[in-house]
Amino acid sequence: MRLLTHNMLACNVKGVVNGYPLRLEAEVVAERPADFNADFLRHIFARIDWKAFVGAARSLPEEHAVADLPEDAEPSMLASEDFLRRFHHALLELHVEKGALVCPETGRRFAIDKGIPNMLLNEDEV
Amino acid sequence: MKLKQLEGLLGELQQFSAPKVELEQYPTGPHIASRLIHTAENTFGDITGKIVADFGCGCGTLGIASALLDAEHVVGVDVDPGSLEIASENAEQLEVSIDLVWCDIRNLSWKGKCIDTVVMNPPFGTRRKGVDMEFLSMALQVASGAVYSLHKTSTREHVKKAALQSFNAATAEVLCELRFDVPQMYKFHKKKEVDVAVDLWRFLPQSVSRAC
Ligand SMILES: C[S@@+](CC[C@H](N)C(=O)[O-])C[C@H]1O[C@@H](n2cnc3c(N)ncnc32)[C@H](O)[C@@H]1O
Numbered sequence: 008m009r010l011l012t013h014n015m016l017a018c019n020v021k022g023v024v025n026g027y028p029l030r031l032e033a034e035v036v037a038e039r040p041a042d043f044n045a046d047f048l049r050h051i052f053a054r055i056d057w058k059a060f061v062g063a064a065r066s067l068p069e070e071h072a073v074a075d076l077p078e079d080a081e082p083s084m085l086a087s088e089d090f091l092r093r094f095h096h097a098l099l100e101l102h103v104e105k106g107a108l109v110c111p112e113t114g115r116r117f118a119i120d121k122g123i124p125n126m127l128l129n130e131d132e133v
Numbered sequence: 134m135k136l137k138q139l140e141g142l143l144g145e146l147q148q149f150s151a152p153k154v155e156l157e158q159y160p161t162g163p164h165i166a167s168r169l170i171h172t173a174e175n176t177f178g179d180i181t182g183k184i185v186a187d188f189g190c191g192c193g194t195l196g197i198a199s200a201l202l203d204a205e206h207v208v209g210v211d212v213d214p215g216s217l218e219i220a221s222e223n224a225e226q227l228e229v230s231i232d233l234v235w236c237d238i239r240n241l242s243w244k245g246k247c248i249d250t251v252v253m254n255p256p257f258g259t260r261r262k263g264v265d266m267e268f269l270s271m272a273l274q275v276a277s278g279a280v281y282s283l284h285k286t287s288t289r290e291h292v293k294k295a296a297l298q299s300f301n302a303a304t305a306e307v308l309c310e311l312r313f314d315v316p317q318m319y320k321f322h323k324k325k326e327v328d329v330a331v332d333l334w335r336f337l338p339q340s341v342s343r344a345c
Contacts, residue, residue: 011184011206012232019242027244039230047182047205054247099206102230123217126236133240 008103008122013063014055016124018110018117020132025112028059033119035105036071043095049085055098064097073097139201140167146223148192149216156213157256157264161194161283165311169281169333170198170252172308177335179279180204183249186275188238188268193220193231195252200229207231208248210238239267246277246340254283257329266295273300273338280338286310286330296336304337 018026057080064073075093077084084090108117108124115132118125143163152158161169174180181203187196190209197220200207209231211217217233224231238255255268265284272280273296280302284292289307296302313331 008232008234009206012208012234015208015243015247016234017242017244019236019240026242041230044182044205050182051184051205054245056244121218121221123214123221123233123235125214126234126240127212128237128240 008119008124009099010060010063010101010103011051011055011098012124013103013108014060016108016126018112018115019126020110020113020115020128023110023112023115026110028056028062028111029108029117030111031063031066031103031106032109033067033071033103033106035103036067037102037104037122038071038100039102041095041099043092045088045091048091048094048098051098052080052082052085052094060098064101067101067103071101073101134202136167136171139171139198140164142201142227143167143194143198145226146192146194146197147219147226148194150219151215153213155260157260158191158213158216160191161254162314163194165283165313166194166198166254168311169283170195170202172333173250173252173279173281173335174202177279179250179281183278184208184247185250185252186210186248186272187231188251188253188272189255190220190233191216193223193233195254196220196231197224197227197229199250199252200224200231201227204250208234210234210236210241212237238271241271241275243275246275246338248275249278251276251280251282253281257285265292266299269296269336270300273302273336276338277340278338280334280336282334282336283311283313283331284334286332289332292332292334301339302336303339304335306335307332308335309333
């Protein structure tokens, strides 16, 4: 699971109001190179919840943790190739293979195994 | 990538090893799958460089086809973990990267219109009535660009009405009519193959027409 997917997911348990962003607890992370596409990054920027994204990127296990992304981002930064490269790397090249997503409101855990988050609900949660 | 080449690659994919009847697990064949994704890109520019979601992705055929046509990011969703594992192996085999989420489409909770294009071959609703419309409703909620889907031709009027009136689609258009061979994988199918007339639809969500 890439951080781009993490950025889209909210807790889906019925009745939860503040289920976003899910706290990321990554245990195993893989890095896989992806083609750099500046136009895509500019296109997607407005749709990214930056706070959730940076929070997730910084929370990764030490050797993969991304420390060089700014706390706040604004569209003017998209002119910088250096910024775009870091944005690209964190968004598309880091894959959480094992860990969990945790609901900020209820603490409900969604396990991530083989890169696949399990968002299946129990009967009493739908 | 040429259509023939795409079709050839999709033909190499592993499909459901033990299909589950209640989930209507039959694959979109390489012929139809390649045409669906190729049309979405070549006629409408809805795949390359886009965020694509594959609803009820099964073994990943439509999502992987999107990745082969250079979708920037693909997310496949299915309720069946066994299929997701096959999808993951299939993606690796063809050296593309797709994300997979194990979830029931009815219970998706995604942030706003985070997807550009949804591609899907939903269950037709022959086992559980209405599941096809649940897929369409959710697809139109998360897509900001377009939704491509296959539905039985016999339900054309119903699909159109539901999309426009209930799910607030801006447009609902049948791109072409196809013959879909549902292979005899289930005991209740008496004939060897059941040939079903299927429409390839393209829906646009409401905000698109306003934005442009
Ligand atoms: C007709 S198959 C299509 C498979 C694949 N997309 C393809 O094109 O080869 C329908 C798929 O939807 C999945 N499915 C059925 N009901 C579902 C639900 N409620 N939520 C998510 N997936 C579901 C099934 O497991 C199956 O993989």
